[in-house]
Amino acid sequence: MTVAETEERIIRYNNAFTETLAELLREDPDVFIAGEDVGRYGGVFQSFAGLNAEFGDERVVDTPIAEQAIIGLGIGAAAMGLRPIVDLMFMDFVMVAMDQIANQAAKMKYMYGGKAKLPLTITTTAGAGLGAAAQHSQSLEAWLIHVPGLKVVYPSNPYDVKGLLVSCVRDDNPTIFTLHKKMLGSKGHVPEGLYEIPLGEANVVREGTDATVIAIGMMVGEAEKAAEMLAEEGINIEIIDPRTLLPFDIDTVVQSAKKTNRIVIVHEAVRNGGIGAEIAAQIQEEAFDYLDAPIARVAAPFSPVPFSPALENAYVPNAERIAEGVRGVLHRSS
Amino acid sequence: MATKEQTKISKEVLFDLHRRMVRIRLLEEAAGRLASEARIPGFIHLYVGEEAVAAGGCVALKPEDQITSTHRGHGHLVAKGGQFKPMMAEFMGKATGYCKGKGGSMHISDLDLGMLGANGIVGGGVPHAVGAAFANKYKNNGLITMAFFGDGSTNIGAFHEAANMACALHLPVVFMCENNEYAEYTARDRVMAITDVADRAVAYGMPGVIVDGMDVVAVYEAARVAVERARNGEGPSMIECKTYRFYNHAGVDAFGTPYRSDEEVREWMERDPIKLFEAQLAKAKVLSEEQAKEIHAEIQAEVDEAIEFAEASPMPDPSSDMLTDVYTEVS
Numbered sequence: 001m002t003v004a005e006t007e008e009r010i011i012r013y014n015n016a017f018t019e020t021l022a023e024l025l026r027e028d029p030d031v032f033i034a035g036e037d038v039g040r041y042g043g044v045f046q047s048f049a050g051l052n053a054e055f056g057d058e059r060v061v062d063t064p065i066a067e068q069a070i071i072g073l074g075i076g077a078a079a080m081g082l083r084p085i086v087d088l089m090f091m092d093f094v095m096v097a098m099d100q101i102a103n104q105a106a107k108m109k110y111m112y113g114g115k116a117k118l119p120l121t122i123t124t125t126a127g128a129g130l131g132a133a134a135q136h137s138q139s140l141e142a143w144l145i146h147v148p149g150l151k152v153v154y155p156s157n158p159y160d161v162k163g164l165l166v167s168c169v170r171d172d173n174p175t176i177f178t179l180h181k182k183m184l185g186s187k188g189h190v191p192e193g194l195y196e197i198p199l200g201e202a203n204v205v206r207e208g209t210d211a212t213v214i215a216i217g218m219m220v221g222e223a224e225k226a227a228e229m230l231a232e233e234g235i236n237i238e239i240i241d242p243r244t245l246l247p248f249d250i251d252t253v254v255q256s257a258k259k260t261n262r263i264v265i266v267h268e269a270v271r272n273g274g275i276g277a278e279i280a281a282q283i284q285e286e287a288f289d290y291l292d293a294p295i296a297r298v299a300a301p302f303s304p305v306p307f308s309p310a311l312e313n314a315y316v317p318n319a320e321r322i323a324e325g326v327r328g329v330l331h332r333s334s
Numbered sequence: 335m336a337t338k339e340q341t342k343i344s345k346e347v348l349f350d351l352h353r354r355m356v357r358i359r360l361l362e363e364a365a366g367r368l369a370s371e372a373r374i375p376g377f378i379h380l381y382v383g384e385e386a387v388a389a390g391g392c393v394a395l396k397p398e399d400q401i402t403s404t405h406r407g408h409g410h411l412v413a414k415g416g417q418f419k420p421m422m423a424e425f426m427g428k429a430t431g432y433c434k435g436k437g438g439s440m441h442i443s444d445l446d447l448g449m450l451g452a453n454g455i456v457g458g459g460v461p462h463a464v465g466a467a468f469a470n471k472y473k474n475n476g477l478i479t480m481a482f483f484g485d486g487s488t489n490i491g492a493f494h495e496a497a498n499m500a501c502a503l504h505l506p507v508v509f510m511c512e513n514n515e516y517a518e519y520t521a522r523d524r525v526m527a528i529t530d531v532a533d534r535a536v537a538y539g540m541p542g543v544i545v546d547g548m549d550v551v552a553v554y555e556a557a558r559v560a561v562e563r564a565r566n567g568e569g570p571s572m573i574e575c576k577t578y579r580f581y582n583h584a585g586v587d588a589f590g591t592p593y594r595s596d597e598e599v600r601e602w603m604e605r606d607p608i609k610l611f612e613a614q615l616a617k618a619k620v621l622s623e624e625q626a627k628e629i630h631a632e633i634q635a636e637v638d639e640a641i642e643f644a645e646a647s648p649m650p651d652p653s654s655d656m657l658t659d660v661y662t663e664v665s
């Protein structure tokens with residue numbers, strides 16, 4: 001987004017989500033929302049605040065604690081032509097509903113000869129850093145990008161929240177839309193009215209020459225902080241936010257790799273089997289000859305998310321560790 | 335509480351029920367205070383108001399029996415013999431905590447005490463009770479398992495699968511429901527078409543009873559019957575305790591929440607299980623008001639000591655502790 005745009009209308013990441021839902025509900029009578037606490041109470045993070053009051057119990061539905069049935073409700077209703085938005089309060093609960101997501105929603109079209117159309121959006125919240133411990137802090141995008149038939153998006157700022165959410169809800173495939181819990185209060189420019197950010201298009205957040213940092217979710221902001229730290233050392237990094245994790249915009253990444261020749265991938269999930277492994281593999285398949293250093297990954301250690309702030313602070317990657325990763329790929333080659 | 339029933343219960347048991355409830359209450363009030371002062375990080379789900387359920391249930395158990403718990407697990411651990419120092423230290427994320435600072439409030443547990451773990455996944459612990467009971471039966475050790483769970487958790491698949499399996503395999507399980515009328519911020523009647531969770535028991539093939547969850551003796555009596563059934567090899571039972579959490583789903587706000595009225599909260603607070611029981615004990619001349627005060631003071635001193643211990647305890651060290659306990663080391 002340009003400087004001129006940012007002067008217009010600054011709102012919070014969480015409010016961008018709520019506002020977009022309201023606009024989508026107003027626009028399309030086939031859109032409805034269902035999930036735990038999303039109705040009367042407006043969601044545990046108030047992400048659905050006011051929607052039940054405006055659209056009623058039929059369109060903003062409080063459900064029992066029943067993640068499998070919540071996703072199943074979305075699948076059945078989508079198959080009947082509605083455009084459900086169903087919520088999993090925490091991304092950790094994806095595992096509770098994984099059969100409905102991966103065995104059912106993702107495969108229906110393929111298994112049933114292409115006849116099923118599933119305009120289903122699953123919304124959820126990921127991320128650590130709030131002392132919520134092992135079962136309320138995970139980033140599970142790697143579990144989801146392994147499933148053909150799904151689309152997975154992860155906005156890193158309020159502008160993208162709106163544009164990506166609109167694209168998800170209007171898409172005729174099952175999509176998973178992930179908010180980051182710790183970013184809910186972060187602010188940015190969001191125009192009024194609905195607009196789309198095409199699924200599968202990365203955003204070059206910062207142009208640079210010395211190395212490319214590919215970061216997702218909250219790590220995009222950390223990468224931007226790292227860029228400032230590194231600029232003082234005379235290192236100029238490019239930052240790419242994929243925005244959509246599946247399908248993945250490998251072209252934008254490869255273009256950047258050919259320019260900077262050095263890659264650092266950052267995510268909050270554990271390194272082992274993380275999305276960084278997939279991105280690194282794709283880059284070396286397409287641009288191996290352009291790389292001047294092994295691709296580096298900055299990610300969480302291979303343990304559950306710890307509760308203690310002393311451990312959690314060291315667990316979640318940050319600007320300092322990203323900068324360290326960049327210095328690493330530069331030193332190796334010099 | 336019918337005094338007739340009470341005479342059947344020994345003084346020892348009455349004192350035990352009282353002490354366990356007060357231990358839960360005073361630890362919880364302290365934890366809530368520390369959380370609101372940000373001396374305890376993260377979320378905290380307090381058990382205040384529901385003490386009679388954990389105390390009544392656990393007093394009916396042998397120390398070697400097992401329990402499973404929920405996200406609201408502090409009371410269950412205290413009732414099962416949990417010590418204040420390692421609990422308080424765990425709430426603060428200290429290395430001296432029951433879970434070495436890795437679990438926190440929501441995962442508080444001590445497997446050595448037969449407390450198989452507080453759980454962040456609603457319904458997540460109920461199937462474990464079935465497994466533990468299976469092991470008890472398998473080993474023929476005479477022990478049983480009690481699963482604590484909320485009204486809301488009876489809507490998730492794991493609960494139904496576990497209840498059916500326990501009955502089908504005829505296992506020594508007691509299903510102990512804490513029906514506090516809310517799941518987080520949503521009232522039961524918005525997400526369930528029945529009023530009484532106990533109605534579900536018949537569908538699995540076990541008896542289901544409803545008790546006043548603010549009456550610790552009533553809970554204890556019902557638990558004793560169910561525990562005996564389980565121990566005699568007669569299979570699972572369900573007990574639904576009608577209870578109420580005095581504070582918000584998480585944190586310490588009792589009043590001024592949008593999803594329940596202050597009036598309703600006040601009405602339930604009138605039926606504070608500890609006050610009710612103390613009044614009954616005083617009336618029956620089992621425990622005077624004076625003696626009750628002394629017990630409170632003694633337990634409060636232990637709580638204060640635990641806070642001091644926890645605050646003086648070291649944090650875990652990321653460089654050495656992050657990756658421990660992910661796996662059991664092969665020895």
Ligand SMILES: Cc1ncc(C[n+]2csc(CCOP(=O)(O)OP(=O)(O)O)c2C)c(N)n1
Nearest residue numbers: 065406454455456484485486487516517518
């Ligand atoms: C699988 C799953 N879904 C949702 C949640 C979020 N959540 C935590 S506690 C809770 C309500 C539980 O209600 P209940 O079982 O009645 O227990 P109570 O909090 O009333 O003690 C919910 C929905 C969760 N932790 N796990």
Ligand SMILES: [Mg+2]
Nearest residue numbers: 484485516517
């Ligand atoms: Mg409840």
